[in-house]
Amino acid sequence: MSQLKTISHIDGVGVPSTPGKFKPDKVPPFFHRLRWFHVSISRLTLWSSFFVAFIVVYYLFSSPSPYSPSSSRRSLGVSYGGKDWERHVTRSTRRHSSKSGGGGLTVLVTGAAGFVGTHVSIALKRRGDGVLGLDNFNDYYDPSLKRDRQKLLERSGIFVVEGDINNAELLSKLFEVVAFTHVMHLAAQAGVRYAMQNPSSYVHSNIAGFVNLLEVWKLANPQPAIVWASSSSVYGLNSKVPFSERDRTDQPASLYAATKKAGEEIAHTYNHIYGLSITGLRFFTVYGPWGRPDMAYFSFSKNILKRKQITIFEAPNHGTVARDFTYIDDILKGCLAALDTAKKSTGSGGKKRGNAQLRVFNLGNTSPVPVTQLVRILEKLLKVKAKTKVLPLPRNGDVKFTHANISLAYRELGYKPTTDLETGLKKFVRWYLNYYQNSKKSSW
Numbered sequence: 001m002s003q004l005k006t007i008s009h010i011d012g013v014g015v016p017s018t019p020g021k022f023k024p025d026k027v028p029p030f031f032h033r034l035r036w037f038h039v040s041i042s043r044l045t046l047w048s049s050f051f052v053a054f055i056v057v058y059y060l061f062s063s064p065s066p067y068s069p070s071s072s073r074r075s076l077g078v079s080y081g082g083k084d085w086e087r088h089v090t091r092s093t094r095r096h097s098s099k100s101g102g103g104g105l106t107v108l109v110t111g112a113a114g115f116v117g118t119h120v121s122i123a124l125k126r127r128g129d130g131v132l133g134l135d136n137f138n139d140y141y142d143p144s145l146k147r148d149r150q151k152l153l154e155r156s157g158i159f160v161v162e163g164d165i166n167n168a169e170l171l172s173k174l175f176e177v178v179a180f181t182h183v184m185h186l187a188a189q190a191g192v193r194y195a196m197q198n199p200s201s202y203v204h205s206n207i208a209g210f211v212n213l214l215e216v217w218k219l220a221n222p223q224p225a226i227v228w229a230s231s232s233s234v235y236g237l238n239s240k241v242p243f244s245e246r247d248r249t250d251q252p253a254s255l256y257a258a259t260k261k262a263g264e265e266i267a268h269t270y271n272h273i274y275g276l277s278i279t280g281l282r283f284f285t286v287y288g289p290w291g292r293p294d295m296a297y298f299s300f301s302k303n304i305l306k307r308k309q310i311t312i313f314e315a316p317n318h319g320t321v322a323r324d325f326t327y328i329d330d331i332l333k334g335c336l337a338a339l340d341t342a343k344k345s346t347g348s349g350g351k352k353r354g355n356a357q358l359r360v361f362n363l364g365n366t367s368p369v370p371v372t373q374l375v376r377i378l379e380k381l382l383k384v385k386a387k388t389k390v391l392p393l394p395r396n397g398d399v400k401f402t403h404a405n406i407s408l409a410y411r412e413l414g415y416k417p418t419t420d421l422e423t424g425l426k427k428f429v430r431w432y433l434n435y436y437q438n439s440k441k442s443s444w
C-alpha cells in the first residue's frame with residue numbers, strides 16, 4: 001500500500017504545471033522570456049522526475065529485510081517477499097544428510113511456533129530435513145510464549161514466516177520458492193470451551209484455513225504429502241472404549257471437535273479428487289515442556305503455585321473424568337513416523353493421476369488417568385497442596401473419558417509411547433519452574 005502511495009506522489013511531481021494559464025498568441029516580450037524560463041523549468045522537472053522515478057524503482061526491486069515490515073510487501077498486515085526473505089526461506093529449507101537417516105524431506109510446518117509445531121520442527125531440523133515454519137502468532141494465548149518458542153526455532157536454524165494459513169497469495173509464493181515434499185499442518189484454533197466464546201475463529205482456521213491450504217497444495221507441482229493434526233475430540237459422545245479409528249465419529253460434543261471432523265471429511269474430498277496424500281493424526285491430550293497455557297495440567301500448575309483454587313470436574317454420579325495424557329516426545333515420534341511413511345501425492349497441477357494414500361491414526365498413550373490423579377502428581381512435584389473445588393462436568397464440550405486404541409499406529413508407524421504421566425509431568429514442571437520463576441516472567 002505504501003508503495004502505491006509513493007508512486008502516485010511521484011507521478012504528481014512529474015506532471016508539468018498547468019500550461020493552460022498562458023495565452024501564447026498575445027504575450028508581450030517579457031512573457032516570452034518568462035515562457036522560455038517556464039519551458040526550461042519543465043525540462044528540469046521532467047529530468048528530475050526521471051531521476052526520482054529511477055530511485056524509486058531501484059528501491060522497489062532491491063531486497064528488503066524480512067524483519068522490517070516497513071520496507072517490504074505487506075499482506076494481511078504481514079510482510080514477506082524480497083531477496084533477503086527468500087534467502088532466509090531457502091537457507092531454512094536446505095537439507096543436510098545425517099547418520100540418523102534423516103535429511104530426505106523438505107517440510108513446511110504450519111503452526112510452527114505452537115507447542116507441537118516447535119517440537120516437531122526442531123526434531124526434523126536436527127535429523128537433517130529442511131524445515132520452514134509458518135505461524136500467525138495470534139493471541140489466543142500469551143504470544144510471548146510463541147515468540148520464545150520462535151527464538152528456539154531460530155537458534156536451530158529454522159525461519160518462521162509470519163502469516164496466516166488463509167493468505168493464499170503468501171502460500172502460493174512459498175510453494176513457488178520451495179518444492180516442499182511434505183507439509184506438517186498443525187496450525188489450528190484449539191481449545192474446546194473457547195469455541196462458545198469465539199466460534200468463528202474455529203471456522204476461520206480449522207475449516208476455511210484448511211481448505212485454503214488444500215487449494216494451494218492441489219495446484220503445487222510437485223504436490224506435497226500432507227500430515228495434519230486432527231483430534232481425539234472427534235470421538236465425541238462415543239462411549240465404546242478404547243477409541244479405534246473405525247469407531248463412529250459423528251457425535252461431536254464441541255464446535256472444535258466438529259471442525260476437526262469436518263477437516264477429516266474435507267481431507268477425504270481432496271484426496272479423492274486431486275490425489276493428495278493425506279494423513280490425519282488424532283492427538284490425545286498432549287502435554288509437556290513448552291506446552292499450551294490453556295490446558296488443564298498447565299493452568300493447574302500455575303494456580304497451585306499461586307495458592308489459587310482449581311476446579312476439577314466430575315462425571316454424573318461422582319464418575320471419574322479421565323484423559324489419555326500423551327507426552328510430547330511420544331507424539332513427536334508419531335508425527336515423524338507419519339511423515340516418513342507418507343506416500344507421494346499422485347496429482348499435479350490440480351489433476352489426479354491415480355489413487356493416493358489417505359490415513360487416520362490415533363496418537364495416544366493408551367492409559368487414561370483420572371484428573372484427580374493428575375492433580376495429586378502435580379502437588380507432589382510442585383510441593384504445594386492444591387485447593388480444589390469439585391463441580392459437575394458441564395455439557396459444553398468436554399467429554400468424560402478418552403482412551404486411544406493405538407494398535408493401528410503401532411502396526412503402520414511403529415508408534416509406541418514410552419512416557420507415563422508422572423515421568424512426563426516431572427519434565428514439564430522442571431521446564432515450567434525454570435521458564436516462569438527463574439526467568440521472572442509473569443505466567444500469562
Ligand SMILES: *[C@@H]1O[C@H](CO)[C@@H](O)[C@H](O)[C@H]1NC(C)=O
Nearest residue numbers: 241242244245405406407408
Ligand atoms: C484396536 O483396533 C484394532 C484395529 O486397528 C482392532 O482390530 C482391535 O480390535 C481394537 N482393539 C480394541 C480393544 O478395541
